[in-house]
Amino acid sequence: MSAAPKAAIALLVLMALVPPLAAAIGDPFLTVIATRMAVFAIAALSLDLILGYGALVSFGHAAYLGLGAYAVAVCARHGITDLVVQMAAGAGAAAVFAAVSGAISLRTRGIYFIMITLAFGQMAYFFFVSLSAYGGDDGTSLAARSTLLGRDWLENDTAFFYVVLACLALAYGGLHRLVHARFGRVLIGTRESELRMRAIGYRPFRYRLAAYVISGMICAVAGVLLANQTEYVSPAYMAWTRSGELIVMLLLGGIGTLAGAMAGALVTVGLEELLAGWSEHWRLGFGLILLAVVLWSPAGLAGLVRRLLPGDRA
Amino acid sequence: MTLLQVENLRKSYGALAVTDGLSLSVAEGELHAIIGPNGAGKTTLIAQLSGQLAPDSGTVRFGGADITRLDMASRVRAGLARSFQITTLMPAMTALENVALAVQGRSGSSFRFWRPVAREAALNDQAMDCLAQVGLADRAGRPAGAMSHGEKRQLELAVALACRPRLLLLDEPLAGTGPQEAEVLVGLLAALRGEVTMVLIEHDMEAVFALADRVSVLVYGQIIASGTPGAIRQDPAVRAAYLGEEAC
Structure with missing residues (x-):
């Protein structure tokens, strides 16, 4: 096994140890933070598929987080509280939105792609802002967390954390297989040289669109979990700044490495909690850290780890 | 048997006709070199043959089928592959x-x-x-x-x-190579000769005349002469238009 899966598994194991640790030191809030970390790690992984492996810089990825979150609110309003059904609904909505918006935006490249994905993200944002049945821009709170097999197990923060962690492990495992399978190699090929791909008989568009749809669906699952974590759904989840934060997570962790995407999300959420505890101007400190990473380790945390482990190419 | 048949191909950028009624035929099994001065339209021709660029008019037939409107991917599947002048790899x-x-x-x-x-x-x-x-x-x-x-x-x-591929389009395979590297590549192309049909665009005249079964000379978007290396060397129009002092 190469270094990258080892690093990812180490991260998952470390996270699994958080609830007992939280119980030991008597700080249950640690588990809540770890849940948030795992949720955003799923979102960051999904973005890494298109941004890191396909070189498609989507600036509207938070829309999928929102679609997943609203799937919970809409389903719950109609009496559907099962987590799996809600995930399927969120992923389905995300697939439709990704297929339509992707079919249009993937006809452009570079800055135009960034702008058009941003535009689609904003369209989704304002759609939910004007959806007064679900609280408009105030959003709406959920009566309870989703159910699993008809039981309200998720009301327990620790149980909920392990469900989220299991989803993260599945997302990581699935994406790890995908990027090392035929499809992943083609996607990486389109990142490396579109012209060369055409010259050996590929049509990049269809692979990019498929990756775009898969990515959106996984992110929607993160959205379903996010709504459950906060027990609240609002358009703020899909604000364009949130899309930016997801990109920042990848920058911090290392674009194009799944373990890096996970680490980036963990560190970002962790720093947010830590710095926000010190000062309300925490974003300044976070900006400086980001600056340092981009300047001294452009490949992010993953690049840093790789440099510290010479000879073990991830 | 003719594998590739290009008829009256035209491509203009504004007033500049880069491919100006070009016709060319490549027989199955041969190594067909295309030479011409800088700006003659060699790379534009390869781009149109490979489907990277659509011609304004004219037809490209490959193995008897009209492939003028096919995209790159379909042409690759039909058996038409290319290499790039500027290295294009992952x-x-x-x-x-x-x-x-x-x-x-x-x-x-x-x-x-x-x-x-x-x-x-x-x-x-x-x-x-x-x-x-x-x-x-x-x-x-x-x-x-x-x-x-x-x-x-x-x-x-x-x-x-x-x-x-049934036909290999080689856009200056020796571009930027030193003498030893060029020797290796010329050896490879010589070994491939006869196994696969090749259209070779190359500036290295020594390589072209050593490898080619036939040579076509492209000047200002038109083929002004086609023939065996020996015949091309002697062609007065070619000498005037292109080879100039180099072949003397």
């Missing part, structure tokens, strides 16, 4: 992965999401054969971006061969 992938990706392009669906592609023996074996054919067998695990220029040119050739 720098982050190893030599083997570069070639295996080309093999994969003609070996079943790429919408497979689970099985590790690195362990697909059928892809790797064929890719290794292509690498061995161009003398890169011992470089298989090297990232393309970390190879020497000459090795990259060899890899370009291996990737094109992995498409199993």
Whole structure:
């Protein structure tokens, strides 16, 4: 096994140890933070598929987080509280939105792609802002967390954390297989040289669109979990700044490495909690850290780890 | 038998006719070199033959079928592969992965999401054969971006061969190579001669006259002469238009 899966598994194991640790030191809030970390790690992984492996810089990825979150609110309003059904609904909505918006935006490249994905993200944002049945821009709170097999197990923060962690492990495992399978190699090929791909008989568009749809669906699952974590759904989840934060997570962790995407999300959420505890101007400190990473380790945390482990190419 | 038949091909950028009523025929099995001064429209011609660029008018027939309107991917499937003047590879992938990706392009669906592609023996074996054919067998695990220029040119050739082409379009395969690297590549092309039909664009006249079965001379978007290397050398129009002092 190469270094990258080892690093990812180490991260998952470390996270699994958080609830007992939280119980030991008597700080249950640690588990809540770890849940948030795992949720955003799923979102960051999904973005890494298109941004890191396909070189498609989507600036509207938070829309999928929102679609997943609203799937919970809409389903719950109609009496559907099962987590799996809600995930399927969120992923389905995300697939439709990704297929339509992707079919249009993937006809452009570079800055135009960034702008058009941003535009689609904003369209989704304002759609939910004007959806007064679900609280408009105030959003709406959920009566309870989703159910699993008809039981309200998720009301327990620790149980909920392990469900989220299991989803993260599945997302990581699935994406790890995908990027090392035929499809992943083609996607990486389109990142490396579109012209060369055409010259050996590929049509990049269809692979990019498929990756775009898969990515959106996984992110929607993160959205379903996010709504459950906060027990609240609002358009703020899909604000364009949130899309930016997801990109920042990848920058911090290392674009194009799944373990890096996970680490980036963990560190970002962790720093947010830590710095926000010190000062309300925490974003300044976070900006400086980001600056340092981009300047001294452009490949992010993953690049840093790789440099510290010479000879073990991830 | 004629494999490639180009008739009255035209491509203009504004007032500039880059391809100006060009006709060309390439017989199955031959190595057909196209020479011409800078700006004659050689790379534009390759781009139109490979489907990268659509001509304004004219037809391209390949193996009897009209392929003028086909995109690059369809032409590759029909058996038309190309190499690039400016090395166009996947720098982050190893030599083997570069070639295996080309093999994969003609070996079943790429919408497979689970099985590790690195362990697909059928892809790797064929890719290794292509690498061995161009003398890169011992470089298989090297990232393309970390190879020497000459090795990259060899890899370009291996990737094109992995498409199993009936016709290989070679756009200045010797571009930027030193004398020793060029010698290796000329040896490779000589070995391929007869196995696969080739259209070769090249500035290195020594290589062209050593390799080509037939030579066509492209000047201002038109073929002004076509013939054996010997006949082209003697053609007064060619001497005036292009070869000039170099061939004297």
